[in-house]
Amino acid sequence: MKVLALKLDLKADDYRPFLPLLCRERANRIGDLRQPADRLRSVCGELLVRKTIADLLHIENQEIHFSTNQYGKPYLSFAPDFHFNISHSGCWVVGAFANVPVGIDVEQVQRTLDLAVAAMVLSPEEFVYYQQLEHEAAVDYFFRIWTLKESFVKAVGKGLSIEPSSLTLRTTGDGLLECLTDGRRSGGRFREYKPEPNYRIAVCALGETVLPPAPEYVTITYFEQLLV
Template identity: 25%
Template sequence: MSVVIRTTEVSDDPRLRDLLDAGELERVQRRPNPVPFITAHALLRRLVADETGVDPRRLEFEKRCATCGTDRHGKPHVTGMRDLHVSVSYGEHMAVAVVTRMGEVGVDVEDLESADFDGFGSVTLDESEAVHLEGLTGDALLAARARMWSRKEAILKATGHGLVVDPSQVVVSSPDAPAALLEWKAAEHPPGPTQVSDIDVGREDHRAAVAVLTSHPMSIRVQRG
């Protein structure tokens, strides 16, 4: 099976809410702006349904935290489908979901504006990565930041660590080079062979990436909608 990625614009279509289960709807109630969450989780359900033939409303998801072992948070898994790996990411404008059988997977999408803050380098970059941004300004700088940030987030989602691991300890390739995990400096156990790829989500103001814990080359299919 290839890595299947689906992207969509955030939508307030009321029919999307009907796809969510009781647990997801409870989380919806706690959000001041639930539309991105609803869009993303409906997108994931529809993607898994299309790849497995199961009604999206009948799918059940569980969470497992790689750090503490709890099921109250962590990366999502489809109940009863242990060989199927999924991930989802969203922001104010875009949502991205992925499904694969190749190995644990992570996906991340970033608006360029999310990388527009003082101290970005000290928070997210290793010294060896900071040199790649020297001389960049304006949108070129934000695009490079967002690209590197999305790669790091995708990797940390795939490992299940999330931001428990300092992103500056996850060294990725230059933003103008093919996506890759170059070095894992964190104290947590390294993930082993990891494939990383940038994703074109169809918007110039976003960058996205996917990571799979596998030694095999990824065959990626990107779908819109």
């Protein structure tokens, strides 16, 4: 498994010269986003995926054509055993690449939190525990659970059809995390990272066979490397 992280140091409007490196459909969708910062993050995420695919599969950028499943998750029809996922928040864009279904999420930790939002993300069991914590600990707990669940949902590839509150994360006896879906155990391997104190990254790999180990650290990449 490969986990990459890119910290943005560009101005919001700097994305425009790089739109031709994307397929026309994707460039048009990005152009429809309201906020220039969202366009920049989306372009950089796309470039990160394309550069990594080109390097790992030894193909040219123009040979990369994405298909999507019924829930909108992209995949490579010509390389069914190659899985990838991206996420972005604040100044970080991250990507995960593996030979099994994989999901990744990055979140910028916000120190104010709405109870209604917490109730939508946390399972009843998790919500009870969350309410017992002091504010700072509660915020850290919420964002940890949120990123882990998002990585799992994205690995499954069914989008919003999975309610985060239907999932419960527990620590097993060996210190690993397991995900329960409506009480049923789901196989997966999780890994967490903190590129900065106010950011959290979680990666989830799924499969019935032996899962690839996630790297101990994310690999930091730079924008200039995506254009080589």
